[in-house]
Amino acid sequence: MEFLQEQLKAQKAGQAYAILTVVETAGTSPCKVGKKMLLLDDGTFYGTVGGGEFEREALEEAKQAIKNKQSYLKTYEHIPTYEIVGLGCSFKVTLFVDVIFPRLQLVICNGGHVGTAVLRLAKHLNFGTILLDTRDPEVIKEQIELAERFIPCDVFEHGILEGDIPDGAYYLCCASTHTQDKSALKGALQKKFAYIGMLGSVKKTVEMYRQLEEEGISKSLLEQVHTPVGLDICDMSPEEVGFSILAEILMIKNGGSGKSRKEVKQQA
Numbered sequence: 001m002e003f004l005q006e007q008l009k010a011q012k013a014g015q016a017y018a019i020l021t022v023v024e025t026a027g028t029s030p031c032k033v034g035k036k037m038l039l040l041d042d043g044t045f046y047g048t049v050g051g052g053e054f055e056r057e058a059l060e061e062a063k064q065a066i067k068n069k070q071s072y073l074k075t076y077e078h079i080p081t082y083e084i085v086g087l088g089c090s091f092k093v094t095l096f097v098d099v100i101f102p103r104l105q106l107v108i109c110n111g112g113h114v115g116t117a118v119l120r121l122a123k124h125l126n127f128g129t130i131l132l133d134t135r136d137p138e139v140i141k142e143q144i145e146l147a148e149r150f151i152p153c154d155v156f157e158h159g160i161l162e163g164d165i166p167d168g169a170y171y172l173c174c175a176s177t178h179t180q181d182k183s184a185l186k187g188a189l190q191k192k193f194a195y196i197g198m199l200g201s202v203k204k205t206v207e208m209y210r211q212l213e214e215e216g217i218s219k220s221l222l223e224q225v226h227t228p229v230g231l232d233i234c235d236m237s238p239e240e241v242g243f244s245i246l247a248e249i250l251m252i253k254n255g256g257s258g259k260s261r262k263e264v265k266q267q268a
Helices: 001-011 052-068 114-121 143-147 156-162 177-191 202-214 238-254 262-268
Strands: 015-028 036-040 045-047 072-078 090-099 107-109 129-132 149-152 169-173 193-198
Touching: 001 015, 001 036, 015 052, 036 052, 052 072, 052 193, 107 114, 107 156, 107 177, 114 129, 114 143, 129 143, 129 156, 149 169, 156 177, 156 202, 169 177, 169 238, 177 193, 177 202, 193 238
Parallel strands: 107 129, 107 169, 129 149, 169 193
Antiparallel strands: 015 036, 015 090, 036 045, 072 090
16 A cells, blocks of 8 residues: 555656566565565665565666666576575566656646647647636636646646645746736746746846845746747747747757757757
8 A cells, every 4th residue: 555655646746766566486586476666766665576685686776777767677586695505595586667757747827828829739749737727717618628637726826836736847827917927937936847938028027037036036046937938930829839838848858959950960
């Protein structure tokens, strides 16, 4: 039960983990087929696949697998070298190590024209989508259906902070008023985020940042916000703006340059 509870916690928290499963054994093995361990990316583990030196080795390799984002199947041959001859048990055990990374969460603050366009496009990019909106759900039925999860709120900041949003999410502030965008931005900046983008002009941003600094948000945090949001590849239609925003998010996620692949290849 603890194993499953901790796995569920990791999924909700957006935390990577590996499941180690014994799939085959031979010899005098302390391992039983079907035994499992849960290893979180911070090194915490639950359960056992047999214990001892073999398990310690398996955990170290599973930690590296999480870093490499690579599942694997491996057979370990355990021949003890620390026992008196004849006392140690030798055995073989095959482990399947399944590395699991949670889907990236894209949080869209307001399902207006741009927000709706982003919701539609994000479905094709394997993002989990969370929509926050202050309007009556009856008014935004289409947008709620497009999102995988809907968080109704009166104030965006409160919705973000109280809405059980996992760490490492990507945020888009695209509300209908500057006051609402400021609220969404202030909430997102208090979370552990992978990306924050905001619609708006330079003039709007300067004044909003001044107010947020007065309210205790540091300049270093504000400098991490992408605004005006998106890559310089679009006209100003909601669909193309939405596409440019997701292109910027993919650039950040994948460590890209934003240049054409032809240009990158020529510079290599």
